[in-house]
Amino acid sequence: MFELWIALKDIPAEGREFHFTDQSLWTGPMKEYGLQVRPGKAFEARMFITPQDEGFLVAGGFSGSVLVPCDRCAEEIEIPVAGEFESFEEPCAKDDELLGECRIRRAKNVLDLDASGYLWEQFMLALPVSPLCAEECKGLCPKCGVNRNQETCACAEDKGDPRLAVLRNLKLS
Ligand SMILES: [Zn+2]
Numbered sequence: 720m721f722e723l724w725i726a727l728k729d730i731p732a733e734g735r736e737f738h739f740t741d742q743s744l745w746t747g748p749m750k751e752y753g754l755q756v757r758p759g760k761a762f763e764a765r766m767f768i769t770p771q772d773e774g775f776l777v778a779g780g781f782s783g784s785v786l787v788p789c790d791r792c793a794e795e796i797e798i799p800v801a802g803e804f805e806s807f808e809e810p811c812a813k814d815d816e817l818l819g820e821c822r823i824r825r826a827k828n829v830l831d832l833d834a835s836g837y838l839w840e841q842f843m844l845a846l847p848v849s850p851l852c853a854e855e856c857k858g859l860c861p862k863c864g865v866n867r868n869q870e871t872c873a874c875a876e877d878k879g880d881p882r883l884a885v886l887r888n889l890k891l892s
């Protein structure tokens with residue numbers, strides 16, 4: 720897996736800005752985790768790291784786009800994915816281990832930030848759970864499978880969803 724570590728000891732007290740344009744930061748985990756997502760517009764990220772007493776302030780943002788299937792009709796659509804972040808990061812308690820939410824590895828008191836893991840987390844937070852090609856997307860016909868945005872099928876005129884019929888007949892006691 721593609722990893723990118725930032726050596727925190729080199730960062731001056733006033734902080735330093737980093738720019739990321741390497742697409743493997745995003746395409747790597749997309750493949751590794753088997754996401755139904757293809758890269759669209761190239762991603763760009765910036766991160767400003769400032770040393771603090773007990774850790775580091777990490778702030779910045781990223782933007783790009785991905786191609787995903789519409790949640791209803793499965794047509795591929797391009798959606799922008801962008802976000803801003805600001806968090807306080809503390810070094811992990813134990814040497815050589817990234818535990819839980821911890822993103823700063825400590826190895827013999829040398830601290831490195833897992834920038835790839837941090838940015839991927841931000842990407843996942845910004846990715847919509849159920850992307851739609853349009854708010855009014857009609858989806859696929861559950862019976863014959865045609866894309867209802869493009870054609871009307873014979874099964875369109877139905878007596879309604881049987882599950883809804885059950886609800887309609889429900890009597891409140
Ligand atoms: Zn759709």
Ligand SMILES: [Zn+2]
Pocket residue numbers: 860861862863864865872873874875
């Ligand atoms: Zn149909």
